[in-house]
Amino acid sequence: MQAMLNTGSTIEEGRLAKGGSKLTEEYTQECAVCEMNPVDFQAMGSPQRVLISAMDGRHSVSVYAYAADSVERGQIFMPRAIWANVVVDPETFSTGSPLYKGSPVRVEATFEDVLNAGDLVLKLYARGR
Amino acid sequence: MMASKNIVCPVCGASCDDIQVELSGDKINVKNACKMGNAKFQEIVSSHRISQPLLREKGIVRPCPWEEAIERTAEILADASRPLIFMGSETSCEAMEVGLHLAEFLGAAVDSNSTVCHGPTAMGIQEAGRVGATAGQSKSRGDLAVYWGSNPLESMPRHMSRYAVYPRGYWTQRGRFDRTIITVDPRKSITAENSDLHIQLRPNTDYELLSALLVLLHGKRPHPSVEKVTGVSISQMEEMLELMKSCNFGSIYVGLGIASSYGKHRNAEAAFNLVKELNARTKFVIGALRGHCNVAGFNQIASYLYGFPFGLDFSRGYPRYNPGEYTAVDLLRERDVDCALIVSADLVSHFPAACAEYLAEIPVACIDIAPCPTTMISDVVLPGVIDAMECDGTFYRLDDVPIYFQPFTKSPFSNTKSNADTMKQIFEKVKALKR
Numbered sequence: 001m002q003a004m005l006n007t008g009s010t011i012e013e014g015r016l017a018k019g020g021s022k023l024t025e026e027y028t029q030e031c032a033v034c035e036m037n038p039v040d041f042q043a044m045g046s047p048q049r050v051l052i053s054a055m056d057g058r059h060s061v062s063v064y065a066y067a068a069d070s071v072e073r074g075q076i077f078m079p080r081a082i083w084a085n086v087v088v089d090p091e092t093f094s095t096g097s098p099l100y101k102g103s104p105v106r107v108e109a110t111f112e113d114v115l116n117a118g119d120l121v122l123k124l125y126a127r128g129r
Numbered sequence: 130m131m132a133s134k135n136i137v138c139p140v141c142g143a144s145c146d147d148i149q150v151e152l153s154g155d156k157i158n159v160k161n162a163c164k165m166g167n168a169k170f171q172e173i174v175s176s177h178r179i180s181q182p183l184l185r186e187k188g189i190v191r192p193c194p195w196e197e198a199i200e201r202t203a204e205i206l207a208d209a210s211r212p213l214i215f216m217g218s219e220t221s222c223e224a225m226e227v228g229l230h231l232a233e234f235l236g237a238a239v240d241s242n243s244t245v246c247h248g249p250t251a252m253g254i255q256e257a258g259r260v261g262a263t264a265g266q267s268k269s270r271g272d273l274a275v276y277w278g279s280n281p282l283e284s285m286p287r288h289m290s291r292y293a294v295y296p297r298g299y300w301t302q303r304g305r306f307d308r309t310i311i312t313v314d315p316r317k318s319i320t321a322e323n324s325d326l327h328i329q330l331r332p333n334t335d336y337e338l339l340s341a342l343l344v345l346l347h348g349k350r351p352h353p354s355v356e357k358v359t360g361v362s363i364s365q366m367e368e369m370l371e372l373m374k375s376c377n378f379g380s381i382y383v384g385l386g387i388a389s390s391y392g393k394h395r396n397a398e399a400a401f402n403l404v405k406e407l408n409a410r411t412k413f414v415i416g417a418l419r420g421h422c423n424v425a426g427f428n429q430i431a432s433y434l435y436g437f438p439f440g441l442d443f444s445r446g447y448p449r450y451n452p453g454e455y456t457a458v459d460l461l462r463e464r465d466v467d468c469a470l471i472v473s474a475d476l477v478s479h480f481p482a483a484c485a486e487y488l489a490e491i492p493v494a495c496i497d498i499a500p501c502p503t504t505m506i507s508d509v510v511l512p513g514v515i516d517a518m519e520c521d522g523t524f525y526r527l528d529d530v531p532i533y534f535q536p537f538t539k540s541p542f543s544n545t546k547s548n549a550d551t552m553k554q555i556f557e558k559v560k561a562l563k564r
Contacts, residue, residue, distance in 0.1 A: 004332045004333070006315060006316060006332060008280060008283075008284070008316075008318075008385070009280060009283045009284035009420070010283050011164055011165070011282070011283045011286065012164075014140075014164070014165040014168075014283065014284070015164045015165050015167075015168045016168070018140050018165045018166075018168045018169040018172075019168030019169065019171060019172065019175070020172050020175060020177055020178070020498065020499025020500070020501070021168075021177075021499075022475070022478065022499075022500075022501045022502065023500055023501065023502075054482075058482075058483075059482040059483075069317070070316050070317040070318065071316055071317075072315065072316070072329070075315060075316070075332060077316055080479070081478060081479075082477070082478040082479075082502055085478065085479055085480060085481055085482065085485070086481075086482045087482070088481045088482075089481070090458060090462045090480075090481035090482070090483045090484060092393075092452070092453055092456065092458055092459055093391075093393050093453070094452055094453030094454075095248055095249045095252060095393045095394055095452050095453060095456075096240070096244040096245065096248045096249075096439065096440050096452040096453060096456025096457070096458055096459060097244060097245050097246075097248045097249050097388060097389060097393065097456075097458070098245065098389070098458055098480075098481050099389065099390065099391065100245075100385060100389035101278075101332065101333075101385060101386055101389040101390040102332040102333040102389075102390040102391050117478070117501075117502055118502075118505065120502075121477060121485075121489075121502045121505050121506065122505075124482065124485070124486070125477060125482075125485050125486055125488070125489040125502075125506060126489050126505060126506050
């Protein structure tokens with residue numbers, strides 16, 4: 001399905017990021033997450049994991065999926081962290097600030113493994129290193 | 130055991146200045162800090178702290194002497210034709226000042242977290258002006274708070290208790306019971322759950338909602354289509370506006386819901402204009418909820434040193450400002466720089482993928498306190514000193530009030546007293562190389 005991505009702080013994400021724990025399993029469990037409206041979640045077959053893809057198809061990331069009443073239909077919420085930013089639209093509309101909120105994305109059920117932040121960097125970014 | 134009081138927390142824009150710490154060997158006991166603050170204070174004794182400089186050569190990372198790391202960082206900057214210097218927000222104004230002067234010397238681009246945080250809000254201020262107040266004024270006089278696109282219970286946990294909601298004030302002798310809280314958010318966040326009114330607009334429709342409120346304030350009725358566009362009924366807008374008009378002193382705290390979503394600086398401009406107009410009815414102010422500790426500092430320092438609040442380019446020898454062209458996300462997305470010095474920020478995590486990909490291709494030096502995706506791709510990693518814990522300096526609070534902080538211990542490194550000191554050493558070495 002197509003959805004509107006909203007990224008933002010969660011208190012646990014803040015605790016782990018400020019505590020220098022970005023490369024830990026706990027950070028992955030807290031931040032490699034997609035919260036969906038329960039109706040959308042069930043329509044997708046209540047998947048354990050979903051693949052979030054940017055609309056241009058260039059980048060995608062697998063994260064854990066959860067149903068959450070706080071999110072409206074057609075929207076998803078991801079904690080602000082490396083997983084969400086893989087699919088955030090880099091266009092800044094001449095402001096310097098990307099679309100951290102309100103980026104259109106595609107969401108589908110997946111069996112792809114969820115990578116921790118370190119493995120995600122190695123897979124997506126650090127090929128030349 | 131060493132006990133210290135009135136320590137400033139170096140985590141978010143609230144700059145809480147009532148932290149108490151007891152440091153004893155490898156243990157630190159922290160009082161008054163929130164969950165995020167406590168986690169940061171624990172960094173001072175953590176086992177994962179970056180304790181020595183690291184150098185990457187031919188794909189192998191090795192510890193190196195301090196002087197070698199400074200030398201290599203300076204070489205990266207001096208050899209580049211278009212460097213990017215990124216002054217993150219978790220360091221002092223004193224370090225930012227050195228970074229700005231270094232950028233001028235090199236003819237580099239220099240930017241900060243303030244751009245991806247409230248850069249559009251700063252642009253909105255340039256368009257419309259801002260009716261503002263210190264956090265103390267809002268605390269003492271405010272009886273209505275609007276959290277627009279912000280979720281302070283998770284991003285600035287003590288904002289409500291220190292500045293906006295729970296304290297007793299001039300009009301609010303019973304604290305929370307005498308204050309009205311409105312939250313505007315597409316998501317039912319915990320802040321929204323704890324508010325008196327939650328306006329649940331559709332994503333990317335802040336501009337339309339703000340415009341409709343302005344129309345209502347002018348005594349006209351907005352076009353009915355605004356209900357479909359925003360997902361908010363006109364009667365709800367009227368209810369919200371009535372609360373805003375009838376308060377004694379209102380404060381809007383805008384978050385990234387305004388700055389990061391579609392509409393950007395035009396959203397901020399509309400919010401500032403709404404507040405200006407509300408002052409014909411009552412006293413109303415507006416300010417940004419600044420997520421990182423000294424994110425306001427870069428705007429202040431860059432403005433008074435070079436005239437522009439963020440995204441400065443010195444490639445012609447004088448400062449130029451054009452958001453969308455000289456700003457870090459755009460420079461990296463367009464592959465328009467050829468090296469980067471990143472201070473106290475994790476761009477690989479928090480910038481979009483196109484930017485992170487390019488950062489992994491160019492020479493990068495960074496200053497940081499803990500391993501993170503940015504240290505993983507860096508060619509040089511210099512250990513960071515934790516401001517407000519290990520060195521003194523200045524932060525600007527969310528309301529642009531400068532807060533001087535003093536440490537309760539000293540830098541654990543013999544080669545540097547602070548990030549400002551490290552930046553000065555890099556600058557001196559760059560000057561020597563360019564001579």
